[in-house]
Amino acid sequence: MQDSETRSEPATPETKPRRSDATRAAILAAARERFAADGYERATIRSIAKEAGIDPSMVMRYYGNKEGLFAAAAEIDLNLPAPMDLRMQPADHVGRTLVSHFLDRWEQDEVLTALLRVGATNSAGAERMRQILKEQIGPIAAQVCPDPADAPRRAALVASQVLGMALARFVLRFPVAVAMPKEEVVDWLAPTVQRYLTAPEP
Amino acid sequence: MQDSETRSEPATPETKPRRSDATRAAILAAARERFAADGYERATIRSIAKEAGIDPSMVMRYYGNKEGLFAAAAEIDLNLPAPMDLRMQPADHVGRTLVSHFLDRWEQDEVLTALLRVGATNSAGAERMRQILKEQIGPIAAQVCPDPADAPRRAALVASQVLGMALARFVLRFPVAVAMPKEEVVDWLAPTVQRYLTAPEP
DNA sequence: TTTGTTGGTCAACGCTTGTTGGCAACAGTA
DNA sequence: TACTGTTGCCAACAAGCGTTGACCAACAAA
Structure with missing residues (x-):
């Protein structure tokens, strides 16, 4: 598998923008919505892909598997006051x-x-x-x-x-x-x- | 479907004991364990039946469907003090x-x-x-x-x-x-x- | 003994799931 | 121009799901 693709946190702080960044973001937004509404099991890759307007296989390519997608979608900063x-x-x-x-x-x-x-x-x-x-x-x-x-x-x-x-x-x-x-x-x-x-x- | 079988709450307070009461109880106990450990989706009828030591189809016969089984398993009395x-x-x-x-x-x-x-x-x-x-x-x-x-x-x-x-x-x-x-x-x-x-x- | 009911297994159904690999279109580079 | 990597869709796979109906064994009633 392409190792440089599946990472969600770039090793270097600055990563050159890819043409697919919009798609990646759409997938992440859709994933958050589905996970929030349905929980992990009932939020299917297919439903997420549909909401993002792309093919399910793209989710796999960009996030490896369902667990990887969730890990990326659940990157949370509470932004608590210092x-x-x-x-x-x-x-x-x-x-x-x-x-x-x-x-x-x-x-x-x-x-x-x-x-x-x-x-x-x-x-x-x-x-x-x-x-x-x-x-x-x-x-x-x-x-x-x-x-x-x-x-x-x-x-x-x-x-x-x-x-x-x-x-x-x-x-x-x-x-x-x-x-x-x-x-x-x-x-x-x-x-x-x-x-x-x-x-x-x- | 046999209507008199799928009910979980008898209309009359006293119901004559059935030969299958032990099985019913085993299913309910297994269901509670699986639901507690895995949640609704990942607790499969098959795994519950396996833990109860019977065939999955028995679950359907006695509780109608998965939702009915959950409803029966989630009958809860907190036993709060009066x-x-x-x-x-x-x-x-x-x-x-x-x-x-x-x-x-x-x-x-x-x-x-x-x-x-x-x-x-x-x-x-x-x-x-x-x-x-x-x-x-x-x-x-x-x-x-x-x-x-x-x-x-x-x-x-x-x-x-x-x-x-x-x-x-x-x-x-x-x-x-x-x-x-x-x-x-x-x-x-x-x-x-x-x-x-x-x-x-x- | 016969007959009907109950408790139980088995094998399969239709469907959805996560996941994969192939293929076409496009972009950038030399 | 030709070449190479990226982006995307399509069709399919194997596995697992809830659920069903046919069938058998044990018991109860007659």
């Missing part, structure tokens, strides 16, 4: 800032819903979520919480509440959870997240 | 009691994990979860919270935290969440659930 910025604002606003950011992020980007759906049934998806917790939420907790040694625990607690609300609102669609305005959700969850991050061990 | 019992104990212990109960329940019964997995990708699974929220968690909130009018909202908030922790611990298996002893999880989550149930609107 830990330093968080330390500069009033200590009791961190929870509110984070919850608000998470909800925004979820509403604007279907990839997060996709990952949540896939993580529930697919081991690669679950692994990717563990990685995001470790690399993106962990550092925040480490900077904000009193004792950096138990930052991972606090990060997991925060994740449990945030993911739980995302599950209720965007995946399971509990009617009341969907109907609640974003500000109200923030009002309820912010103190929880704040406590998980900064309260002394119970 | 709302009245909750009102009798100190008001600030309700959160702790509930969280502890949920964690026990989850650990002892893989069906809950199965439903969580399936609910994330399957619309019937999600519908079942909405039903459980409404019929089993809702009433508790209605009895415990200050204004019964917003009981549904409070129930959804409780569910978001409890389901989020179940997701982290039993499905995504965040290492720290798995490693935390049950008592510690209760210590952290109890005040959250307590506040969602009884605190005045934020």
Whole structure:
């Protein structure tokens, strides 16, 4: 197989544009939409290709196989505020800032819903979520919480509440959870997240 | 098709035992295990039948089709304490009691994990979860919270935290969440659930 | 004993899936 | 011009899926 084709992360930061870049992007966008709506198994390569307006075999050529496609589609950056910025604002606003950011992020980007759906049934998806917790939420907790040694625990607690609300609102669609305005959700969850991050061990 | 065979809930409370009851139970147990481990799509009728030690066609005869099998396997009773019992104990212990109960329940019964997995990708699974929220968690909130009018909202908030922790611990298996002893999880989550149930609107 | 019902297996159906290889059109280069 | 690599479509493959119907063995009722 052509090794230089199937990579999704170029070895060099700068890669010369290819004529097929538009197609690659279309495939990725379609994949995200289908994974978000259907989960890993029911999002078929054929349906993704159809939505992207190309032949299924192109997906294979550009992403190797279905797993590779998912890995590329689930490249996620939560864009969390830098830990330093968080330390500069009033200590009791961190929870509110984070919850608000998470909800925004979820509403604007279907990839997060996709990952949540896939993580529930697919081991690669679950692994990717563990990685995001470790690399993106962990550092925040480490900077904000009193004792950096138990930052991972606090990060997991925060994740449990945030993911739980995302599950209720965007995946399971509990009617009341969907109907609640974003500000109200923030009002309820912010103190929880704040406590998980900064309260002394119970 | 034989109508009297495919029902899973007998019209009359008492139904005479059939010779095939053992097989039916074996199928149901195998189905719960496979759905919990693999989710809806990857849990195949063939694999379930194999685990139950019978032929795939038996599954069809007794449960109609795959959806019917799942519906039967996802018949869930959270066994929550009666709302009245909750009102009798100190008001600030309700959160702790509930969280502890949920964690026990989850650990002892893989069906809950199965439903969580399936609910994330399957619309019937999600519908079942909405039903459980409404019929089993809702009433508790209605009895415990200050204004019964917003009981549904409070129930959804409780569910978001409890389901989020179940997701982290039993499905995504965040290492720290798995490693935390049950008592510690209760210590952290109890005040959250307590506040969602009884605190005045934020 | 005969007859009807129930519990169970077997082999196959039609369909969808991920995946592959061949082939044509095009672009860039020499 | 001829040559080489890229982009794309088409047709097909093998495997696995849910589901079906024919068929047999054991039991129960007559």
